[in-house]
Amino acid sequence: MLTASAAEPEMTAEEFEMIRDFIHEKSGIFFAENKMYLLKNRLIKRMASLEIKTYKDYFYHVKYDTSMAEFKELMNQITTNETSFFRNEPQLLSFSDEVLPLIIKSGQESKGQKSIKIWSAGCSTGEEPYTLAMMIIDKLGSLNGWRVEIIANDISEQVLQVARRGEYSGITMRNVKPTILSRFFDKDGEVYRVKPEVKSLVKFSHINLSDARQMSMHSGFDVIFCRNVMIYFSDEVKRQIVRGYYNSLKPGGYFYIGHSETLHGISKAFKLVYFKNALVYQKEAVTSGASGRTAGTGTKSVAAIGAAEGAAGGARRAIDLLSKIKK
Numbered sequence: 001m002l003t004a005s006a007a008e009p010e011m012t013a014e015e016f017e018m019i020r021d022f023i024h025e026k027s028g029i030f031f032a033e034n035k036m037y038l039l040k041n042r043l044i045k046r047m048a049s050l051e052i053k054t055y056k057d058y059f060y061h062v063k064y065d066t067s068m069a070e071f072k073e074l075m076n077q078i079t080t081n082e083t084s085f086f087r088n089e090p091q092l093l094s095f096s097d098e099v100l101p102l103i104i105k106s107g108q109e110s111k112g113q114k115s116i117k118i119w120s121a122g123c124s125t126g127e128e129p130y131t132l133a134m135m136i137i138d139k140l141g142s143l144n145g146w147r148v149e150i151i152a153n154d155i156s157e158q159v160l161q162v163a164r165r166g167e168y169s170g171i172t173m174r175n176v177k178p179t180i181l182s183r184f185f186d187k188d189g190e191v192y193r194v195k196p197e198v199k200s201l202v203k204f205s206h207i208n209l210s211d212a213r214q215m216s217m218h219s220g221f222d223v224i225f226c227r228n229v230m231i232y233f234s235d236e237v238k239r240q241i242v243r244g245y246y247n248s249l250k251p252g253g254y255f256y257i258g259h260s261e262t263l264h265g266i267s268k269a270f271k272l273v274y275f276k277n278a279l280v281y282q283k284e285a286v287t288s289g290a291s292g293r294t295a296g297t298g299t300k301s302v303a304a305i306g307a308a309e310g311a312a313g314g315a316r317r318a319i320d321l322l323s324k325i326k327k
């Protein structure tokens with residue numbers, strides 16, 4: 001009798017390369033040679049449910065599906081979605097106790113509308129953006145007079161469905177303190193439901209971060225979180241995406257990547273700020289006559305040119321360009 005594993009198809013090197021290159025081209029996610037077993041394991045169940053016998057046939061099935069439905073399913077299968085509430089406390093403390101007060105102060109001093117705009121890119125099942133929303137509400141006391149927007153997106157439709165539901169239980173809740181539990185969740189048996197006050201601040205949507213056009217539709221952020229996402233991309237894709245983040249940030253805006261990740265060899269456009277609790281990347285503020293962190297769109301587009309050049313000192317060159325234009 002055949003056991004289940006004996007019936008599993010073997011993946012040839014040629015099949016691995018075909019599928020790996022396709023996934024990389026379409027999503028930026030890169031499976032190194034030693035991750036062949038991982039890719040294989042992630043595809044097996046899907047192929048069984050479609051009754052597809054070889055990886056080559058599955059490749060053609062995805063590639064020639066013009067509706068892109070199978071590509072979406074592929075993304076559900078191959079992405080790593082590990083996350084939890086209040087993940088990496090030092091980074092979050094630097095956000096709530098150091099970065100957020102600066103943004104609030106700057107908003108209070110500005111004559112325009114007081115606003116905070118955050119991007120949680122690669123948000124998985126929603127714990128990160130909901131955590132940020134709770135921290136912002138906690139810091140502001142009340143949203144009175146403030147417009148708070150948290151844009152949260154992911155390539156996997158499956159995790160976005162969970163995120164929109166906002167119902168959690170088990171290990172993902174392990175770092176949530178009792179005071180936070182009672183203030184921001186409704187308990188229903190074993191399930192904790194995120195309260196509407198928190199949910200209303202977060203807008204979930206689908207994105208493919210490796211698509212420069214989709215990235216360029218996001219702008220004006222005070223802070224971007226892209227933690228534990230780019231580790232799955234090739235360096236070439238990381239560079240492109242980080243340029244996109246640079247352009248999407250307001251001058252003076254902050255950029256968080258995972259605590260074990262680095263922009264070394266990827267971008268020199270950001271400066272590294274040493275906060276008490278964590279190191280955070282920052283886009284330089286435009287100070288020459290403009291209003292610092294919240295400089296107008298003219299300033300931003302010139303900064304964008306500098307960043308798009310992708311070389312060292314992009315922000316600095318942007319300021320030089322700006323002063324030439326002003327003359």
Ligand SMILES: C[S@@+](CC[C@H](N)C(=O)[O-])C[C@H]1O[C@@H](n2cnc3c(N)ncnc32)[C@H](O)[C@@H]1O
Nearest residue numbers: 027079081082083122124154155208209227228
């Ligand atoms: C490990 S989770 C990180 C979740 C959260 N940021 C955190 O640190 O807890 C990585 C997420 O990135 C998403 N992702 C991977 N490639 C992506 C892409 N090209 N576009 C958008 N999201 C992507 C995955 O679907 C996954 O949910």
